[in-house]
Amino acid sequence: MRVAVGVQYDGSGFQGWQAQRPGVRTVQTVLEQGLTRVADHPVRLTCAGRTDAGVHGVGQVAHFDTTAVRSARSWVLGGNAHLPADLSLSWARDVPDDFHARFAALARRYRYLILNRPRRSALWRGRAAWCHRPLDAERMNEAGQALLGEHDFSAFRAAECQARHPIREIRELTVGRRGGGIVLEVEANAFLHHMVRNIAGVLMAIGAGDRPVEWAREVLEQRDRTRAGVTAPAEGLYLLAVRYPERFGLPAGAEPMPGFDA
């Protein structure tokens, strides 16, 4: 039996999703321990998007195989009872064997939050990037449109990225001002390692006026990471949602998440 789960986490206390050496607290390790208690056998998880240290999960999806017969409710309530406060299950569903959290995903959607005010804020530490210089959201949005479509995103790819090829398709990218902050949302078939944070870094440089609007297109076309500026901090990044073919019947409802409000 294969089971899919919806997962949320505050990334501040985790060294990313992926299990590492013993003693390193990762989402995968802590969640596998919790689900192992419910299943009564060792559980191994595969997720849709392996988020970095500090990145938050709103609509992360993972799957595991099990011989245990449990209701969806039991997986969620039982799992949550064995999970710490910064990690939770939103839902569980029985899925067919050809479901795969990573390979069956049609699209991933991320959000990047930037607190944009002169002083830092204790309320947003670990929850948003902070830029003390005024950012022009319209300019960032205009620049971002150059990234739409299928491209070689080598310029936005971390050196350690293990993807076999750098071609990805961005289907939507919007930047807007909300209260005292900037909200960037981007959807693609899939993302390279650090791709959203590198896009955010380029758009912030444009929004602050350090670079012209055309720079986003130039960076994309040059395919050279070393010219693409800084990687924006992990704490502003949220994995918002993962979309699968309808036949799998997974919940598609938007999860409430922190957003700027004034």
Add this chain to the structure above:
Amino acid sequence: MRVAVGVQYDGSGFQGWQAQRPGVRTVQTVLEQGLTRVADHPVRLTCAGRTDAGVHGVGQVAHFDTTAVRSARSWVLGGNAHLPADLSLSWARDVPDDFHARFAALARRYRYLILNRPRRSALWRGRAAWCHRPLDAERMNEAGQALLGEHDFSAFRAAECQARHPIREIRELTVGRRGGGIVLEVEANAFLHHMVRNIAGVLMAIGAGDRPVEWAREVLEQRDRTRAGVTAPAEGLYLLAVRYPERFGLPAGAEPMPGFDA
């Protein structure tokens, strides 16, 4: 010289505002230590609203007297350099001697966030109350209107409340649904101890259908705390803003804060 400061804090790591015995981490103690470093003499703070353990500060205001001559910028940047990540200064202003953070305040505004969904969420722990039963926001809003105006709020007052009399004037109270949550906002000239959390508790019982809409008025008129249900948890409460006479020239801009977004 008297100086007023705007203060923000994530209440999760503090035992409330007010200084207690040594070793207890409170907002007042930590902020006094930070400002003492900037002033080079001991600083004693007075705040607008002494928040409880777990309650968050968005627009808290405090004042202190000093012999040190510092620019507003120096108080903020210097203070923030000596403060931990969960406590920050938003602004500082020189104010006349008749300014008093508590007694000069004309109004206080609080927000109460309730995550309303079947399962708990790791993203909202410490940031919102959680109610797993569906709440009817319109019903809560209607019930809350009975509390508008000047009343004896004894039914909404903590047993340990030290206020001299229980008369307060609520000037605005709204409850609305936002994404997957409920947002309660309330403004009054001042509040009794636990008053917002006790109002939230009564309105949640009404919103869940346990009590009729008229119950809010009944509770108010009975003036008996023991009939007024539970105190809603501290983690959902935010001190949003404090308003002073315009002649003091304090910043009135709304600060961005976490709100439900989907």
